[in-house]
Amino acid sequence: MIEFFRKLFAPTNSSQTAKERLRLVLMTDHLSLAPDMIEAMKRDFIDVIAKYVEVDRDKIEINFEQQDKALAMLANVPILAVNRNGGSNNGDGGKGDGGKKTEEPKTVEAVATATAPLPRRKRRKKSPPATVAPSNASPAPAG
């Protein structure tokens, strides 16, 4: 009986399901095949965050996970201190880009938002994760 209702309400178009699944699985495959690109992306991402908050670089975790119909990048970034002056302090004691312009005070609000507790995801970590919005971009070309 449940089978019947399941079939009734399931999308009858299995090719659409297949296309969606392929899109996501190929994104995952491409990401795992481009470790250099991912490393570079992680470095840039951390550098940007570190302009606003002091982070523990050694304990940062960045992973990709499938959530519903999208691939999400999940970052767990332990924050050691909040930089009151926005981007004027590079956060982690001299590392990162020293040549960037000082940001306006309004970035302090942005910092406050970023550190506000976010809805709990599947991750079992203690510190509130900083989550990047899921990417709906089409898959990167192969190779």
Added chain:
Amino acid sequence: MSGRRIVVTSGKGGVGKTTTTANLGATLAKRGHRVILIDADIGLRNLDLVLGLEKRIVFDVVEVAEGRCQLRQALIKDKRFGELLSILPAAQTRDKDAITEEQFAGIVKQAADIADYVFIDCPAGIEAGFRNAIAGADEAIVVTTPEVSAIRDADRVIGKVAEKNIPIRLIVNRLRPEMVRTGDMLSVEDVCEILSAELIGVIPDDEEVIDTTNRGEPIALDEANKLRVVYDKIARRLEGELVPFTNFDNQGFFGRLLGVLKAG
């Protein structure tokens, strides 16, 4: 001028590489080109069988590589095509490590000196056999079916072949238009959207194909076979002609012609 060296690959097994290599080669030979087909599936050869030439094997590609015979001695001429179609069979009782990439590439180049088209029938997978097969190629044709596993594997293989910076073209094989219509199979458009390669052929599923390979009779020789036109179109696109793709969505194979997609 040296002939074109085209590897026919897929990643996934059983999608029609060997059948496509045989039929495309035969079609080009029928159109007057000198064609050499090389079976790179050492240990699991099938190109000879599909063309009905299995009884005429004397030497194989490994023996050529080892210098035990000349290339010309190992080539089997398919008499049905005059002097125009030959095959170089794989070894059946050896391993894929019986030949190196350099040796294989050397043989492919030698073949290209005496042919207009050299097709390399690649084994399934991305192991040594695959690496050998792509070693001497300067073009690739990736064969896929409109099914999830095949497309995933084709994607991986496209990625690997792309490292060689050679043109990659796609054939979608075993399309079932009626299943596409009911939403039970990915369409050619879906497949092209997912894979980033230029489409060069769409071959509908046809139960007669099994019969042709059972009998070792290439489709190019059978006037009555519906797929003859399809392979002919692929051959012409390979030659550089802009040929419209047949829209199989209508009843029968010869529905109204689709607009011309970007051709090779």
Added chain:
Amino acid sequence: MHEVQPEPVPVAQKAKRGRAIVITSGKGGVGKTTTTANLGHALAARGCSVALIDADVGLRNLDIVLGLESRVKHNLLDVLDGTVELDDAIVRDKHNASLVLLAASQTREKDEVDTEKMKALVERMREQYDYVIIDCPAGIEGGFKNAVVGADEAIVVCTPEVSAVRDVDRVVGLLGNKFRPQLIVNRLRPALVKKGKMLSVEDVNAILRLPLLGVIGDEPEIIVTTNRGEPIALRKDGATAAAYHAIAAKIAGEDVAAPTVEIKASGFFGKLGAMFGGAK
């Protein structure tokens, strides 16, 4: 969301060693992965604990056929390398909790698999599961060798086509005396056999001479099930689902009637025999 069933008590006692079966063919595309997935489900439906291992490193597909691709976090190579515990790498099936998957790596190469470690892993898994089923990649290269090493039973899958029969014949030879492989004939089309345009089961087995485990007809619906990632053995009706369940019953030792899908046909035997006569 699917309801996860509570883990049933496995039929075999924990102390008994489970069976390790490799599903192979030589020829690609004949249905090894589909068979692995469906047999896995059919055996799990009987109350057995089943672990499926995808040995197709670099070209994994068992995960996507089972519909578990989004749940795979770690894989076979992570476990073999020792970077991840087996319990963290296995993925529990969405429909039946007594079925688990150990996926292949998509980014590594088959030659990175250590044969001895693979053998040890399969051995270890046999202590935890009633059945360990290994999905073998196409071909007879390193991937094949590693898939076979931990198993002590083999099932060869063959379609009624000359290339497939020839490849299976080769693989049976390579499997050697350790195995007494059983045969599944897949994708049979009785109507074509009747017209003399396809080999019959008898034609195929006249060459291979293997104990026949099962015959499965060609069913386009399989494409739909793979599109959705819902193996056909999950269905309660249909000839293909029934065929897989019958095969599972036979594997489990039940006395099952001989598989019959095809209509006997003549005509190919002579040609086939001649084809194989001097070809080796």
